[in-house]
C-alpha cells in the first residue's frame with residue numbers, strides 16, 4: 080500500500096485535480112490518497128470562525144457566500160456531466176447549510192473545529208465524484224471514523240491502526256481509497272484537527288498504521304529546500320535527508336512538512352518522499368533512516384519564540400534547581416525548545432506563551448526573571464560530527480552583524496540552533512545561505 084498526500088495547491092484548481100487523477104491512475108498499485116482542503120478554504124473558514132466568535136455575523140455571512148460561489152465555479156469546471164454536477168451541488172449545499180446554521184446558534188470552540196473540518200470533507204467528496212466520472216473505482220474512507228486523538232491531544236496510533244485495518248478489510252477488493260487529511264475526533268468524540276498543515280501528519284499516521292511501502296507528500300515545490308524559498312533566493316532541493324534531520328527541519332519551521340509529521344513514519348522505518356505535483360518527474364526529497372555525508376544540509380526558522388531567563392545566585396552548585404524550573408513549564412504543559420545554562424542563569428525558549436503569566440509568577444521566587452518576546456530560532460541541520468571543524472566558524476562569520484541571544488550545539492549531531500531577534504530573521508537566513516552553501 081502507498082499513501083499519497085496532496086496539499087491545498089495540488090487540489091486547489093479543477094485542472095490540478097484532473098492532473099492528480101492522472102497521476103494516481105498511472106498504475107494500479109493499492110493507494111490511500113489523503114487530501115487537504117482546496118487552497119484558501121481553511122484560511123477562509125478560520126476567518127469565518129473568528130468573525131463569528133467576535134459576533135461579526137455579517138462578515139461571517141459574506142465569507143460563507145464568497146466560498147459558496149468559489150465552489151459553484153469549481154464544480155462547473157471540474158465535472159462535465161450534468162448528473163455529476165447535480166450530485167456535487169447537492170453535496171456542497173449540505174455543507175453550506177451547516178455553515179449558515181452556525182450563524183444562528185451560539186458559538187463555541189467545538190463548533191469552530193467543526194467549521195474548520197468542512198474544507199477537507201468537501202474536497203474529498205468532490206475528488207471522489209471526479210474519479211467516478213472518469214470511470215475510476217474509488218472508496219471514500221471517512222477520517223472521522225479512524226483518526227483519533229487522546230486526552231493529551233496526541234494521535235492514538237493503536238486506535239487508528241485498528242480502525243483503519245477494519246475499514247480496509249471491509250473493502251478488501253478495492254485498490255484506491257481517498258480520505259481527509261487534517262481532521263480527526265478527539266477523546267470526547269468531538270470533531271477536532273491535527274493543527275494547521277495537519278494533512279501531512281494524517282498521511283504519516285496512516286502510513287504507519289498500514290505499514291505502507293512509502294508515504295508521498297505531493298506539494299507545490301520539488302522537495303525540501305536548503306533554506307526557506309519564501310525568504311531567500313537561490314535555494315535548492317535536497318535529495319536525501321534522514322528522519323532526524325527532516326524532523327528537526329519540520330519542527331523548526333520548514334513549512335513543507337507539519338512539525339510532527341516525521342515520527343510515525345520513522346517509528347516503522349517507512350520512507351517519506353516529498354514530491355512536486357507541478358513537476359511529477361522531479362526527484363524531490365527522499366527521507367529515510369539512512370543519513371548521507373557529514374555536512375550542513377539545510378536551515379529553517381521558527382518565529383514567535385519567547386525567551387525566558389532565570390538568574391539566581393542560588394543556582395550555583397545547587398542540585399534540583401533545573402528540575403524545579405522545568406516542573407513549572409511541565410505544570411502548564413508548555414514545551415521548551417532551547418535551553419542554555421551558565422553558572423548563575425538558565426535561559427529557555429517556548430513557542431506557546433498562552434500560560435506565560437502563570438509561569439513567570441511561579442518562576443519569580445527562584446531569581447530574577449527576564450523575558451524577550453518576538454524571537455526566532457534558526458536551526459542549522461546536517462550531520463555534524465564533533466570533530467568536524469568549520470561549521471561553527473562559518474555560522475559566526477555569517478552572523479557577524481547580528482546579535483545572537485542563545486546558541487545550542489551538541490544536543491544532537493543534527494542540529495545547531497541559534498536564537499535571534501525576529502527583526503533580523505531575513506538577514507540571518509540570507510547571510511547563512513551565503514556562508515554555508517557557497518561553493519568552496
Ligand code: ADP
Pocket residue numbers: 085086087088089115276297298299300302303304305306307308309332333334335336
Ligand atoms: P501544501 O498546501 O501542499 O501542504 P505548504 O504550503 O504547506 O503546501 O508547503 C509547501 C510550501 O512550503 C512551499 O511552497 C514553500 O513555500 C514552503 N517552504 C518553507 N520552507 C521550505 C523548505 N525548506 N523547502 C521547501 N518548501 C518550503
Ligand code: ASP
Pocket residue numbers: 086087115116121122198260261274275276277278279
Ligand atoms: N487544510 C488544512 C490547513 O490548511 C490542513 C492542510 O492543508 O494540511 O491547514
Ligand code: MG
Pocket residue numbers: 086276279334335336337
Ligand atoms: Mg502543508
